Amino acid sequence: QVQLKESGGGSVQAGGSLRLSCVASGYTVSRYSMGWFRQAPGKEREGVAFIASGGNVNYVDSVKGRFTVSQDKVKNTLYLQMNDLKPEDTAMYYCAADSSVLRMVAGGKADYWGQGTQVTVFS
Numbered sequence: 001q002v003q004l005k006e007s008g009g010g011s012v013q014a015g016g017s018l019r020l021s022c023v024a025s026g027y028t029v030s031r032y033s034m035g036w037f038r039q040a041p042g043k044e045r046e047g048v049a050f051i052a053s054g055g056n057v058n059y060v061d062s063v064k065g066r067f068t069v070s071q072d073k074v075k076n077t078l079y080l081q082m083n084d085l086k087p088e089d090t091a092m093y094y095c096a097a098d099s100s101v102l103r104m105v106a107g108g109k110a111d112y113w114g115q116g117t118q119v120t121v122f123s
Contacts, residue, residue: 002026002112004095009117016085016121022078022095022114030073033101035110036080038091038119047108048093049080052101062088085121092116 008020020036035050049069050058057069068081078095096110104110 002097004097004112004114006093006095006114006117009093009119011120011122012085014086014121014123017081017083018085018119020080020082020093020095020117020119022080024076024078024097027097028073028076030071032097032099033104034071034078034095034097035101035104036069036078037094037096037108038089039094040091043091045094045108047105050101050105051078056101058101058105082119085119087121087123090119090121092118 003025004022006020006022008018012018033052036048037045038048039045048060048063049067051069051071066084071078094116095114097112098104098110
């Protein structure tokens with residue numbers, strides 16, 4: 001059974017950093033494309049960062065230069081390093097996995113989802 005479990009969220013002052021982790025079980029992360037999504041109260045879910053099974057990465061414009069997505073194949077874990085955080089980054093962050101990075105990037109859909117971890121940035 002495929003499971004994704006996020007951790008690393010919390011409250012941080014604007015300008016600070018957090019690193020989110022997503023541990024995958026039931027499959028090998030390198031065989032799937034993976035991504036991070038977020039959803040703020042009253043807003044639609046948006047894709048934040050993606051890493052294709054081949055290693056290519058993609059970011060939403062609002063986080064380029066501040067966030068870095070990576071994966072550790074040995075630990076079967078996906079990461080999201082978030083620097084220079086802003087209040088508008090406040091949201092529930094979700095890890096997702098799918099056989100198609102395009103399906104996640106263009107359609108916001110994925111076969112597997114984690115339960116989410118809350119990130120709150122205060123000014």
